[in-house]
Amino acid sequence: MNEDPTLSLLIRKKVFSRLISYTEVNILLKVKNHDADRHCLTLNVQVSIMSSYNNGANDSDTSVQVTSAMPEEENTATIANYWYNLGFQGFKELGYEPDAIVSCLRIDVELDGRSISVRSSTTLSTAEICESMLKLTAYNQTTIAIINGGTVRIDDILRETITQYDIIRTLPFGNRVIALSVPGHLLAQVLTKGTSLKGNGIFIAYTRVETFDGGNTWLLNGTDISKSGLYYDVATTAYIRDFTQLNKSYVITLHNANVTQTKSLMQYLTIKYSPC
Missing domain, CATH: 3.90.780.10 (5'-Nucleotidase, C-terminal domain)
Structure with missing residues (x-):
């Protein structure tokens, strides 16, 4: 899977800081559509890093803009394009170009x-x-x-x-x-x-x-x-x-x-x- 450089850097920094102190680190990454828009133009990324050493957790939120510069994940793009093309076909059947x-x-x-x-x-x-x-x-x-x-x-x-x-x-x-x-x-x-x-x-x-x-x-x-x-x-x-x-x-x-x-x-x- 292709990675967003900004997001990857954020994760690496947090993981590295925990590895210095603890021997085991679990990472939970959540990505959800931001409430600010309806078409996934912005993603709210929540990063939770949990240590088995003291059962503690550290959370971080960041917003990532979805633009054409963001690389596509191949399988996801294939499925999305299938439905996109199917939609266009339907529009043409209704008389649109x-x-x-x-x-x-x-x-x-x-x-x-x-x-x-x-x-x-x-x-x-x-x-x-x-x-x-x-x-x-x-x-x-x-x-x-x-x-x-x-x-x-x-x-x-x-x-x-x-x-x-x-x-x-x-x-x-x-x-x-x-x-x-x-x-x-x-x-x-x-x-x-x-x-x-x-x-x-x-x-x-x-x-x-x-x-x-x-x-x-x-x-x-x-x-x-x-x-x-x-x-x-x-x-x-x-x-x-x-x-x-x-x-x-x-x-x-x-x-x-x-x-x-x-x-x-x-x-x-x-x-x-x-x-x-």
Whole structure:
């Protein structure tokens, strides 16, 4: 098995220091995914060195970044590549070309899809998803779009060259875009409640509507939607409709698009940002 030089040096130093004093040393090495990220970008390595001389133990923790510079263990890589390739085959059967380039972002544009971000605020990433849904439902004259932060799963920041696989990683679920007609007072309630759920997957991200008082009042073109007496045409997903207050009988489904959020975002980014 290939060794990480930093980790190996740490172990050797601790073992050597114990060998000076004791005749027998047992080493316990634990590696686990760090709580700080969801895709094993960081490993928390715990080293326990136990002596049979006095039944004592010495523990040490260190974090190791997983990068392309870290050598692969051959058997593990073979298994990982098998499932990776199988996944790509499945994407192609669904009509995707994972390696195809969608667009190239400007150097000053970053699509923040980190869980800590998309579950607590509307980022450029979630705003662009909303805008793509508005474009898709333009025929229905939608003026507001909302999604839940938990629909974004990439837990990373996209920069520069964007491939279809990047978008699949961002929106892996088959959530289909729909258009609803929603009374303003109810839409305001959904926005207020949804934006209060920071850290939750049902946290609501939005576009085109504004709040300047922490989510108590929602304005569209300067008008308080809760007091307008109007219905608003909203682009969202069936998931949002079914699992929020939008499941009321008086909310009208205008259109069920046969297009997923994933493909909607791909189409939108291709248009908005120049190809490479």
